[in-house]
Amino acid sequence: MTRCLDCGSERIVDQCPSCGLTSAAAELLFRKRLLKQTTFFLAGSLLFPYVTPIYAPLDLDLMLVFFGVIFFVALAVAAILDRRARNHQEIEILKRVYAGFIPLPWILASAIFLNGKFDSATKIVYVPETVQGKFLMKGLVRGSRRLVVHSWRPGQKVERLAVDADDFERFRVGDRIEVAVQPGVLGIPWVYGVYREGAPSQ
Ligand SMILES: [Zn+2]
Numbered sequence: 750m751t752r753c754l755d756c757g758s759e760r761i762v763d764q765c766p767s768c769g770l771t772s773a774a775a776e777l778l779f780r781k782r783l784l785k786q787t788t789f790f791l792a793g794s795l796l797f798p799y800v801t802p803i804y805a806p807l808d809l810d811l812m813l814v815f816f817g818v819i820f821f822v823a824l825a826v827a828a829i830l831d832r833r834a835r836n837h838q839e840i841e842i843l844k845r846v847y848a849g850f851i852p853l854p855w856i857l858a859s860a861i862f863l864n865g866k867f868d869s870a871t872k873i874v875y876v877p878e879t880v881q882g883k884f885l886m887k888g889l890v891r892g893s894r895r896l897v898v899h900s901w902r903p904g905q906k907v908e909r910l911a912v913d914a915d916d917f918e919r920f921r922v923g924d925r926i927e928v929a930v931q932p933g934v935l936g937i938p939w940v941y942g943v944y945r946e947g948a949p950s951q
Contacts, residue, residue, distance in 0.1 A: 754779040757841050772837055779834050786851050787827050793854030794820055802860045804865020805911035806939045817847055823850035836894050864933040873941055875927045880920050916943050
């Protein structure tokens with residue numbers, strides 16, 4: 750007894766009693782859908798590193814690591830699904846697991862975007878800091894630039910502030926700066942901007 754690869758109904762003959770597909774047709778249809786789902790997942794994954802620095806969370810690096818793990822696990826599940834479908838093996842549980850992964854990059858990216866987009870500018874807090882270090886990682890879609898400062902949050906040693914190329918260039922190690930931080934509508938603190946200390950904040 751096996752299950753139809755496409756609709757998941759139990760079947761004892763080659764043709765599925767529920768959807769009428771033969772095992773070969775069901776395999777083809779399932780793998781087509783798998784490709785579509787994977788494309789949707791990849792599109793969201795490409796979007797993720799573009800969208801997240803717009804309202805960059807303080808813990809952006811942690812989130813990128815977390816997202817990287819999701820990304821590779823999901824692709825591994827997709828690869829196993831494809832191979833099992835080719836061999837007409839049981840895929841029902843794995844199919845559900847994969848379905849859970851597909852919208853994740855879209856949901857996470859939207860959450861981080863909306864968290865900053867709808868935050869109120871009246872909640873900005875300016876934290877005086879000194880630049881302790883600078884960090885540039887090229888590649889990764891468009892590169893990651895970070896200014897490293899001591900953390901003002903309990904239990905945290907440093908903050909790695911995601912900044913754009915301009916801010917990355919104009920601040921040097923030892924510069925006194927003010928970090929404008931907002932709490933986020935979803936409670937994810939994010940960096941509104943980084944300013945030179947004493948300079949009027951925009
Ligand atoms: Zn079926």
